[in-house]
Amino acid sequence: xxxxxxxxxxxxxxxxxxxxxxxxxxxxxxxxxxxxxxxxxxxxxxxxxxxxxxxxxxxxxxxxxxxxxxxxxxxxxxxxxxxxxxxxxxxxxxxxxxxxxxxxxxxxxxxxxxxxxxxxxxxxxxxxxxxxxxxxxxxxxxxxxxxxxxxxxxxxxxxxxxxxxxxxxxxxxxxxx
Amino acid sequence: xxxxxxxxxxxxxxxxxxxxxxxxxxxxxxxxxxxxxxxxxxxxxxxxxxxxxxxxxxxxxxxxxxxxxxxxxxxxxxxxxxxxxxxxxxxxxxxxxxxxxxxxxxxxxxxxxxxxxxxxxxxxxxxxxxxxxxxxxxxxxxxxxxxxxxxxxxxxxxxxxxxxxxxxxxxxxxxxxxxxxxxxxxxxxxxxxxxxxxxxxxxxxxxxxxxxxxxxxxxxxxxxxxxxxxxxxxxxxxxxxxxxxxxxxxxxxxxxxxxxxxxxxxxxxxxxxxxxxxxxxxxxxxxxxxxxxxxxxxxxxxxxxxxxxxxxxxxxxxxxxxxxxxxxxxxxxxxxxxxxxxxxxxxxxxxxxxxxxxxxxxxxxxxxxxxxxxxxxxxxxxxxxxxxxxxxxxxxxxxxxxxxxxxxxxxxxxxxxxxxxxxxxxxxxxxxxxxxxxxxxxxxxx
Numbered sequence: 001x002x003x004x005x006x007x008x009x010x011x012x013x014x015x016x017x018x019x020x021x022x023x024x025x026x027x028x029x030x031x032x033x034x035x036x037x038x039x040x041x042x043x044x045x046x047x048x049x050x051x052x053x054x055x056x057x058x059x060x061x062x063x064x065x066x067x068x069x070x071x072x073x074x075x076x077x078x079x080x081x082x083x084x085x086x087x088x089x090x091x092x093x094x095x096x097x098x099x100x101x102x103x104x105x106x107x108x109x110x111x112x113x114x115x116x117x118x119x120x121x122x123x124x125x126x127x128x129x130x131x132x133x134x135x136x137x138x139x140x141x142x143x144x145x146x147x148x149x150x151x152x153x154x155x156x157x158x159x160x161x162x163x164x165x166x167x168x169x170x171x172x173x174x175x176x177x
Numbered sequence: 178x179x180x181x182x183x184x185x186x187x188x189x190x191x192x193x194x195x196x197x198x199x200x201x202x203x204x205x206x207x208x209x210x211x212x213x214x215x216x217x218x219x220x221x222x223x224x225x226x227x228x229x230x231x232x233x234x235x236x237x238x239x240x241x242x243x244x245x246x247x248x249x250x251x252x253x254x255x256x257x258x259x260x261x262x263x264x265x266x267x268x269x270x271x272x273x274x275x276x277x278x279x280x281x282x283x284x285x286x287x288x289x290x291x292x293x294x295x296x297x298x299x300x301x302x303x304x305x306x307x308x309x310x311x312x313x314x315x316x317x318x319x320x321x322x323x324x325x326x327x328x329x330x331x332x333x334x335x336x337x338x339x340x341x342x343x344x345x346x347x348x349x350x351x352x353x354x355x356x357x358x359x360x361x362x363x364x365x366x367x368x369x370x371x372x373x374x375x376x377x378x379x380x381x382x383x384x385x386x387x388x389x390x391x392x393x394x395x396x397x398x399x400x401x402x403x404x405x406x407x408x409x410x411x412x413x414x415x416x417x418x419x420x421x422x423x424x425x426x427x428x429x430x431x432x433x434x435x436x437x438x439x440x441x442x443x444x445x446x447x448x449x450x451x452x453x454x455x456x457x458x459x460x461x462x463x464x465x466x467x468x469x470x471x472x473x474x475x476x477x478x479x480x481x482x483x484x485x486x487x488x489x490x491x492x493x494x495x496x497x498x499x500x501x502x503x504x505x506x507x508x509x510x511x512x513x514x515x516x517x518x519x520x521x522x523x524x525x526x527x528x529x530x531x532x533x534x535x536x537x538x539x540x541x542x543x544x545x546x547x548x549x550x551x552x553x554x555x556x557x558x559x560x561x562x563x564x565x566x567x568x569x570x571x572x573x574x575x576x577x578x579x580x581x582x583x584x585x586x587x588x589x590x591x592x593x594x595x596x597x598x599x600x601x602x603x604x605x606x607x608x609x610x611x612x613x614x615x616x617x618x619x620x621x622x623x
Contacts, residue, residue, distance in 0.1 A: 057192060057195070057196070083283070084192070084196040084283075085190065085192040085193050085196055085282075085283065086192075086193050086196040086197055086200070086282060086283055086284060086289075087196065087200070087283050087284055087285070087286050087289065088283045088284065088285050088286070089286070090286070093199075096199060096202055096203060136203060141202065141203050141204065141205045142203055142204050142205060152203075152204060152290065154285075154286040154287035154290055155287065
């Protein structure tokens with residue numbers, strides 16, 4: 001089930017060397033080539049003034065409408081507070097067994113929870129979140145293994161508990177040895 | 178393989194349906210959606226969903242009305258009412274009408290996960306509870322009592338009528354008639370069936386041992402009492418205590434037992450704290466308690482305390498039509514436990530069993546069938562496999578007189594009450610045999 005490629009489209013600035021590290025981590029998780037792209041989007045039309053958040057459903061549809069080269073998966077990276085109508089917030093969202101996903105590091109930073117900034121931890125969390133959402137595009141559902149990247153996370157502490165890799169069962173479902 | 182929990186999402190907003198559908202699918206649930214109550218109810222007619230998430234405000238039928246209809250269909254269904262416009266009034270209404278929970282949209286992701294996890298746990302607990310209840314029912318049901326005779330049907334009717342009450346019961350009947358099985362059937366069909374049935378064989382214990390067994394003891398109460406120990410009355414709390422061979426207990430124990438039955442309170446041997454236990458008492462005896470009371474061997478007050486209901490189990494010789502059924506039951510039981518193919522019994526052997534008086538009752542028949550399966554040819558129980566021709570020591574006899582009575586009756590039956598041939602076989606003269614028949618009140622089958 002390995003994809004021919006994964007395209008990461010960043011809608012914002014994510015640090016100087018981080019995109020390359022991210023590409024390496026995603027590539028080694030899925031054993032495929034990863035392309036990095038930057039894009040600009042007027043986010044105002046995705047903003048919900050009532051909730052003061054950005055509509056994840058609409059952003060996911062927007063990312064899905066972009067047709068980067070190759071037939072692989074796409075994930076859009078944002079730095080805004082995402083929501084879907086039924087939930088107060090989301091870290092990311094994906095089409096289960098589909099092509100596209102989105103993730104945001106807005107709620108992944110320590111500062112948001114009154115703790116000291118930790119860039120290293122923030123990057124680790126974002127990498128895990130991206131691999132998790134991309135895992136959904138491959139049809140993986142949430143995993144019960146506590147260290148598996150596909151474990152459901154509703155708090156950042158949950159994300160810290162898991163690792164940036166798939167458990168053996170999820171690897172098997174992905175067709176990896 | 179574990180069956181997936183199914184969730185039905187009912188909401189008129191497509192984005193809500195899609196979001197919840199995706200969220201729950203990613204969590205591994207089986208999800209279906211309906212855009213209004215009417216469609217949801219029609220889906221529920223053809224399929225069962227474990228959890229129903231219903232929006233409160235929907236065009237047409239609202240969530241509360243739908244909740245009432247769903248509960249009318251299945252009172253155990255788990256319905257969670259969602260709303261973007263929460264009010265105390267609607268929340269109270271929803272919960273009064275049986276909603277599992279009432280939540281406000283949008284949810285915190287963690288709250289939603291917890292809500293569904295708790296509902297799922299409730300579903301699995303209810304399912305487990307249902308399975309365990311069925312298992313308990315099947316462990317000891319009245320169906321274990323084999324027989325179609327009027328005599329056994331009368332016993333079953335009595336069991337059914339007495340079981341749901343809290344009354345004390347005395348079960349009387351000869352040894353081997355299945356008194357403990359009847360006690361189990363009463364307990365299994367009572368409201369106490371999920372609590373223990375504690376059996377005590379009073380005849381097997383000395384007075385001091387029985388006292389310690391029934392009331393428990395404190396550490397150091399006597400030599401060898403190394404630990405505190407709960408008594409059988411304490412163990413039977415909320416359940417039933419079965420006192421077998423109640424007629425054998427001493428006068429002192431009769432007084433103590435009477436006090437416990439009246440107060441449901443007792444003190445452990447060597448203790449000083451009063452313990453209360455809520456138990457039902459069932460007793461059994463093969464003696465005639467009433468005549469023991471008349472002779473002063475059993476306390477009258479205790480007799481009346483115990484004898485609220487009396488169930489008498491007739492001896493097997495008075496319900497011979499049950500013998501073929503019992504034979505079949507024991508053949509199945511022992512062939513299965515010995516891992517042997519099912520066998521049958523030859524007509525001559527069955528006929529002989531029907532003529533046999535069975536002084537040891539069903540226990541004797543059971544032992545005979547077990548033995549015949551062990552020694553038999555593995556295809557059919559033959560007459561020669563039955564230990565009828567030889568001396569059959571009846572385990573129920575408790576005295577030399579009992580043994581003599583049972584043995585003389587056995588030989589009399591063997592020779593069809595031909596006095597001369599029986600006397601010859603017993604190596605006594607006819608007068609002695611007549612005297613014995615008179616002494617033991619023996620009578621031939623009419």
